[in-house]
Amino acid sequence: MRFFCLHMHSLELCETLYAEFGPQHWWPGETPFEIIVGAVLTQNTAWSNVENAIANLKRARLLTPTKLARAPLSKIRAAIKPSGYYNQKALRIKKIAQYLAKNYGDDLTRFLSQPVCSLRHEVESWKGVGPETRDSILLYAAQKPVFVIDAYTVRVAGRMGMTDKRAYRELQAFFESSLPKNPRLFNEFHALLVHLGKNYCRKTKPLCASCPVKTRCRRRIRR
DNA sequence: GGCCAGGTCAAAG
DNA sequence: CTTTGACATGGC
Numbered sequence: 001m002r003f004f005c006l007h008m009h010s011l012e013l014c015e016t017l018y019a020e021f022g023p024q025h026w027w028p029g030e031t032p033f034e035i036i037v038g039a040v041l042t043q044n045t046a047w048s049n050v051e052n053a054i055a056n057l058k059r060a061r062l063l064t065p066t067k068l069a070r071a072p073l074s075k076i077r078a079a080i081k082p083s084g085y086y087n088q089k090a091l092r093i094k095k096i097a098q099y100l101a102k103n104y105g106d107d108l109t110r111f112l113s114q115p116v117c118s119l120r121h122e123v124e125s126w127k128g129v130g131p132e133t134r135d136s137i138l139l140y141a142a143q144k145p146v147f148v149i150d151a152y153t154v155r156v157a158g159r160m161g162m163t164d165k166r167a168y169r170e171l172q173a174f175f176e177s178s179l180p181k182n183p184r185l186f187n188e189f190h191a192l193l194v195h196l197g198k199n200y201c202r203k204t205k206p207l208c209a210s211c212p213v214k215t216r217c218r219r220r221i222r223r
Numbered sequence: 224g225g226c227c228a229g230g231t232c233a234a235a236g
Numbered sequence: 237c238t239t240t241g242a243c244a245t246g247g248c
Contacts, residue, residue, distance in 0.1 A: 043229085043231065044227095044228065044229090045244085045245075046227080046229085046247070047228080048247075053245095081245075085230095085243045085245085092231095133229095150229050225248105226248090228245100228246095231242105233242095234239105234242105235238105235241100236237105
């Protein structure tokens, strides 16, 4: 394992992580719509559970805006059950599907190729889409240069002493201002941070043997 | 059996 | 404006 040093610069950390772990191939989804649905389903839920839910939706042929928009709630609920919170998530993804189907049909090209500000405005008007889900959609479905902040990002940044910021927008500004505004870089870096966090940053476990920072980091991200 | 996972919303303080 | 509780499954 390489040496992940405290107070390392963002780009330096990104390059070190990439050299160590390689490309993460995010977002694991075949279409933008699948990424949008997955972004909602993965809220506070392990990705392995979401994989099952997505597989069920695919098997039921529900993973297009028009199909999901017409599907009965009971069917959606049953399909996404493994991802947890299935009652509210079923309502939310159906509502999103109805919005997309009505305004764009099944081809989301026109939707995704809007300028960031109008796309962001549209996406954040959806119920069930908060800051992280919104930015995941902007970055991973639409390839806009928006840095996604999640619990892992906060933990890793805090533990590595990169910044003491806690609020979502401040953290986002920190990363975006310390990196080239490149969506592919944002994509890979965020995925690598999650990978690092998953494997070396649970609870009070140190990041690695040579970087024994044990500061307890709160999971909650302030708005 | 308890804790945690690629959060969000509404209601209350 | 900040804090709290509800939402729910599956893996370790």
